[in-house]
Amino acid sequence: MTDVLGDPAPDGLLEAFWAYETALMGDDLAALDRLFAEGPDTLRGDAAGLLVGHEQISRFRGGRGGAPARSVLEVHVRSFSHAHALVIAITELERGGRGQQTQVWRRGADGWRVMAAHVAVPAPAFDSRVWRVVGDPLVRPTGSGPLDGETVAVKDLFAVAGQPVGAGNPAWLEQAPVEPTPAWAVRMLTGGGAAVRGITRTDEFAYSLAGTNAHHGTPPNPRAPGRISGGSSSGSASAVSLGHASIGLGTDTGGSIRVPAAYQGLYGLRTTHGAVPTAGVMPLAPSFDTVGWLTRDAGLLARVGDVLLPDVAPRPVREVVVVPELLALAEPDVAAAVEAFADRESAPRESWNLGELESWREAFRVHQAAQAWASHGAWLRTRLDVLGPDVRGRFEAAAAISPDEASVAAARVTAARQTIRELVGDRVIVLPSASSVAPLLGADPGQVRDATLRLTCLAGLGGLPAVSIPTATAEGLPCGVSLVAAPGRDRDLLAFAVAHAERLRP
Structure with missing residues (x-):
């Protein structure tokens, strides 16, 4: 029998509390919605962050797949009045460990409802949504340099000596060989003084921008709780955002560094192709x-560049230009945040004719898909059922591309590359890193993906470097400013990001 301690409970409070507990364990979403107060002021917090408003809390519950099984050991009641009370429940999780749930209840005409709740559970020793394998460290530094004392979260596409490459898919991991030597980027980072903290989750074969891996779940987004992490460098981004590592090593094909950087308020660099x-x-x-990386500050982003990028002296960024037609491709809140950045930099407006943009995006999609099938089709041809629905759909579409369609797309990509490089010239172009803030967990990311690719494909088609600088919407949600420059100007973009961060310091 559960002990009830403290003040005598007002009439009906404990009945409402136990109804809530029953609904929670049964994942009865309708009952949970009824027992939480309606309106924009209801609060629910945990270690991942604070959710504000009944609607946001309801969406979070709908996307998490239920709460961990537990039993209630003690209930402590403190009554403030006949209509307001504090309830603290001490819980024991079925998987082990003690937890605590603190709730503020209010009685109205429709009975007792939760106004605010905070949930505390034991932190997992290993968050499998973020990491495939971790160490203390997994790989020690092999040298000393600008990255002394830093730790790296390595996307599960890079070879790490003594480990297989899992590519975000359990069936692939099961048959993957152990890598005898590290990838070039991993070797350079450890040689520069960094330790490898572990290997992080990715969307399957990196063929997504969402981070919602069907097998391992969605890594948390601590800067925007209840929203997706962004992918496909999702685990690396979350590891950095959570403070588990200081550097997130990843790749960017169609936006897989820039999108999670924008969604999680991080700095990120997509390097010049090659x-x-x-x-x-x-x-x-x-x-x-391309290889890319994420950090929480601009200075470290640049120091990683000192280790990985060609040793070319940076040139000053003399002209920063914003294109209204590109801003218009983003949601209004994101466009306003990026435009505010451009205004602070006194960036002039320059109109571009984007009449070919949709055909460029389609050429990017087809050419990417044809290469993805060339890379993995031989293995996937009889194994498509091992993929999650979204990635499977992309590979099925890729398998259906004819040689003629692939050839036409490749030619259009070549033409687009030339045009985009001419448009960029020797300037730095300001545009959104992603078309929106991070979508809510459980939302269909399909439309967001298409809208974001219209922005991110420009650097991909041009083979251009792009740095994502964190900013926020008026509502405080993280988003990103993407700065795109000519090939080889990676260090120029990094120097600009560092200078911009220094200008913001009080």
Whole structure:
């Protein structure tokens, strides 16, 4: 029998509390919605962050798949009045460990309802949504340099000596060989003084921008609780955002560094195509694949560049331009945040004719898909059922592309690359890193993906470097400002990001 301690409970309070507990264990979403107060002021918090408003809390519950099984050991009641009370429940999780739930209840005409709740459970020793394997560290530094004391979260596409490459798919991991040597980027980072903290989750074969891996779940987004992490460098981004590692090593084919950077308020760099060797990295679409990385501050982003990028002296960024037609491709809240950044930089407006953009995006999609099938079709042809629904759909579409369609798309990509490089010239172009803030968990990311690719494919088609600088909407949700420059100007973008961060310091 559960002990009830403290003040005498007002009439009906304990009945409402136990109804809530029953609904929670049964994942009865309708009952949980009824027992939480309606309106925009209801609160629910845990270690991942604070959710504000009944609607946001309801969406979170709908996307999490139920709460961990537990039993209630003690209930402590403190009554403030006949209509307000504090209830603290001490719980024991079925998987082990003690937890605590603190709730503020209010009685109205429709009975007792939760106004605010905070949930505390034992932190997992290993969050399998973020990590495939971790160590203390997994790989020690092999040298000393600008990254002394830093730790790296390595996307599960890079070879790490002594480990297989899992590519976000359990069936692939099961048959993957142990890698005898590290990928070039991993070797350079450890040689520069960094330790590898572990290997992080990715969307399957890196063929997504969402981070919602069907097998391992969605890594948390601590900067925007209840929203997706962004992918496909999802685990690396979340590891950095959570403070588990200081550097997130990833890849960017169609936005897989820039999108999670925007969604989680991080700095991120997609490098010039070919600037950083991809030796030891599982390919998706080699014509677009690039190495990239994420950090919480601009200075470290640049120091990683000192280790991985060609040793070319940076040139000053003399002209920063914003294109209204590109801003218009983003949601209004994100466009306003990016435009505010451009205004602070006194960036002039320059109109572009984007009449070919949709055909460019389609050429990017087809050319990427044809290469993805060339990279993985031989293995997947009889194993498509091992993929989650979204990635499977993309590979099925890729398998159906004819040689003629692939050839036409490749020619359009070549033409688009030339045009985009001419448009960018020697300037830096300001545009949104993603078309929106991170979508809510459980929402269909399909439309968001298409809208974001209209923005991110420009750097991909051009083979251009792009740095994502964190900013926020008026509502405080993280989003990203993407700065795109000519090939080889990676260090120029990094120097600009560092200078911008210094200007913001009080």
